[in-house]
Amino acid sequence: MRVLLVHPSALMYSEIFLRLEPLGLERVAAAARDAGHQVRVVDLQVLSRSVLDAELRSFAPEALGISLNYLANIPEAIEIARRAKAASPGCFVFFGGHSVSFIAEHVLRQAEGAVDAVVRGEGEPAVAPLLEAARDGGLGTVPGVVSAEGRGPAPKLLDSLDRPRPARDLMRKRNRYFIGELDPCASIEFTRGCPWDCSFCSAWTFYGRSYRKSSPEAAAEEMASIREPNVFIVDDVAFIKPEHGDGIAAALERRRIRKRYYLETRSDVLLRNPEVFERWTRLGLRYMFLGMEAIDAEGLDLYRKRVSPDDNFRALEAARRMGIMVAINLIVDPAWDKERFRVVREFAMSVPEIVHLTVMTPYPGTEIWHTEARQLTTRDYRLFDIQHAVVPTKLPLEEFYRELVRTQAVLNRKHLGLRNAVGAMGVLGRNLLRGQTNFARMLWKFGRVYNADRQMADHRRPVRYELPVPEHRASPPRRQELFIHTRPAPPAHRRPAPEADGV
Numbered sequence: 001m002r003v004l005l006v007h008p009s010a011l012m013y014s015e016i017f018l019r020l021e022p023l024g025l026e027r028v029a030a031a032a033r034d035a036g037h038q039v040r041v042v043d044l045q046v047l048s049r050s051v052l053d054a055e056l057r058s059f060a061p062e063a064l065g066i067s068l069n070y071l072a073n074i075p076e077a078i079e080i081a082r083r084a085k086a087a088s089p090g091c092f093v094f095f096g097g098h099s100v101s102f103i104a105e106h107v108l109r110q111a112e113g114a115v116d117a118v119v120r121g122e123g124e125p126a127v128a129p130l131l132e133a134a135r136d137g138g139l140g141t142v143p144g145v146v147s148a149e150g151r152g153p154a155p156k157l158l159d160s161l162d163r164p165r166p167a168r169d170l171m172r173k174r175n176r177y178f179i180g181e182l183d184p185c186a187s188i189e190f191t192r193g194c195p196w197d198c199s200f201c202s203a204w205t206f207y208g209r210s211y212r213k214s215s216p217e218a219a220a221e222e223m224a225s226i227r228e229p230n231v232f233i234v235d236d237v238a239f240i241k242p243e244h245g246d247g248i249a250a251a252l253e254r255r256r257i258r259k260r261y262y263l264e265t266r267s268d269v270l271l272r273n274p275e276v277f278e279r280w281t282r283l284g285l286r287y288m289f290l291g292m293e294a295i296d297a298e299g300l301d302l303y304r305k306r307v308s309p310d311d312n313f314r315a316l317e318a319a320r321r322m323g324i325m326v327a328i329n330l331i332v333d334p335a336w337d338k339e340r341f342r343v344v345r346e347f348a349m350s351v352p353e354i355v356h357l358t359v360m361t362p363y364p365g366t367e368i369w370h371t372e373a374r375q376l377t378t379r380d381y382r383l384f385d386i387q388h389a390v391v392p393t394k395l396p397l398e399e400f401y402r403e404l405v406r407t408q409a410v411l412n413r414k415h416l417g418l419r420n421a422v423g424a425m426g427v428l429g430r431n432l433l434r435g436q437t438n439f440a441r442m443l444w445k446f447g448r449v450y451n452a453d454r455q456m457a458d459h460r461r462p463v464r465y466e467l468p469v470p471e472h473r474a475s476p477p478r479r480q481e482l483f484i485h486t487r488p489a490p491p492a493h494r495r496p497a498p499e500a501d502g503v
């Protein structure tokens with residue numbers, strides 16, 4: 001079949017700092033191609049709608065798949081589906097991805113016939129049987145698929161992460177993927193899933209708290225095939241298993257591969273396995289994202305982060321010693337008042353790290369979707385991007401946004417302040433000489449994008465598509481109820497320690 005796969009536009013508030021290749025969609029594309037289909041990909045993060053329209057006309061796809069890792073992209077995806085169906089009623093339209101997996105039936109109903117199926121869970125094992133059923137019938141029997149025939153059998157987990165390798169060759173304008181000064185930047189996946197269980201996060205519920213690793217040889221071979229000099233490692237928590245990180249490092253050393261890397265990890269993992277991170281700095285590890293989330297023990301307990309403020313501060317020191325630039329995330333609770341914002345600003349100014357703020361947002365698939373006692377003030381998908389408040393704020397909403405933007409602006413000025421300006425200019429000059437302009441644009445865009453009036457105006461837009469109403473519970477739901485993928489329970493004698501369950 002002729003299959004067109006689409007990634008929706010970048011979310012406005014994150015586009016400033018980064019824009020990365022859609023690895024999941026590239027892997028689905030590879031699985032479809034391996035099954036004999038003719039596949040094209042349009043990534044609207046870097047290509048315009050006119051490119052999509054031209055593909056719909058000239059390629060005339062028999063199947064159109066749209067990636068929905070982000071709730072905020074759902075209205076755009078439904079609109080694309082509607083237009084494609086209206087132009088070509090025979091085209092089989094399907095959605096898949098992280099966020100849509102948790103609300104598949106709801107989205108299918110909202111699309112009113114414009115979407116034929118939603119894939120829950122991993123796309124690689126589902127896409128070939130799905131396309132076969134689209135042609136020959138029997139959608140109701142495909143694992144992980146929800147359609148007018150109902151919900152099919154439970155989704156299947158991919159046997160091995162080593163295959164299929166992402167179809168990077170199908171992407172256009174790869175030079176537009178970047179993260180900060182790592183411009184251009186490719187992405188790679190070494191592990192999948194997370195064994196922790198933070199209350200605000202759906203990374204662990206999607207994979208049923210399973211955790212899988214690629215083989216070091218396959219990972220190094222894939223790295224060798226990447227042309228970009230910079231690579232973002234997409235794992236939720238990098239190097240949980242030090243021998244795995246070491247194994248990949250050894251394979252890269254043998255091949256003499258050196259790039260600049262950006263990864264995400266946890267403070268306790270960094271403190272437990274400093275040698276592996278140190279080894280990676282010699283291979284080019286430059287940046288690390290640490291989801292600190294809160295600066296006090298109370299906040300960390302609330303999010304069930306299972307680390308202490310002391311661990312977090314020790315991890316920052318360890319990273320500084322290794323010469324790794326750290327970006328920290330803190331979750332802004334809508335209950336914050338001016339004083340709280342002031343304390344956070346003070347903290348952020350006192351550390352050399354880059355500090356990002358995201359607004360606490362209950363998502364389907366997380367525990368807090370069910371337990372957050374505050375009622376949602378909106379169910380507009382577009383506002384569920386962790387830059388908007390979707391539960392009542394203690395400060396009047398406008399004042400909340402002014403404090404948020406003020407804090408973000410202070411942090412941005414610090415990050416790009418005098419101390420860094422000279423360094424930034426050097427990087428800028430080198431990038432511009434190579435024709436890379438993403439980092440330069442990022443430097444000038446902040447004021448236009450982060451703006452309280454704009455955030456208020458976002459709340460006043462007419463709403464066509466809304467999230468389902470959360471089913472509130474007094475206590476957290478049973479974990480299995482949240483899982484997309486489930487795995488058989490390990491025998492009792494092999495059950496691991498609770499803080500890193502499943503590793």
Ligand code: B12
Pocket residue numbers: 005009010011012013014015018019020021022023024025027028065066067068069070071072094095096097098099119121122123124126127189193200201202203234235236358363384385386387
């Ligand atoms: C890497 C990552 C990023 C990267 C890359 C994003 C990109 N362009 O793909 C960066 C750092 C840029 C990023 C940014 C953001 N992210 Co992010 N990100 C992740 C992370 C950690 C891994 C995603 C990944 O690449 N996995 C590896 C690939 C192979 O898997 P995958 O993408 O899930 O794809 C598989 C399936 O989903 C499915 N699938 C995917 N697409 C399709 C399409 C079809 C047709 C089918 C059939 C199947 C299918 O099959 C794939 C293969 O199995 C996830 C957490 C997680 N573990 O999923 C969060 C996550 C997806 N991000 C999240 C958020 C909130 C954000 C931001 C909004 C944060 C912010 N404010 O800045 C931004 C928005 C980015 C944007 N679109 O503009 C949330 C999503 C929340 C939600 N419910 O909407 C997640 C779940 C994290 C979390 N803890 O809650 N992110």
Ligand code: SF4
Pocket residue numbers: 194195196197198201202203204236237266291
């Ligand atoms: S450690 Fe990170 S990825 Fe894992 S559950 Fe917590 S926030 Fe999510």
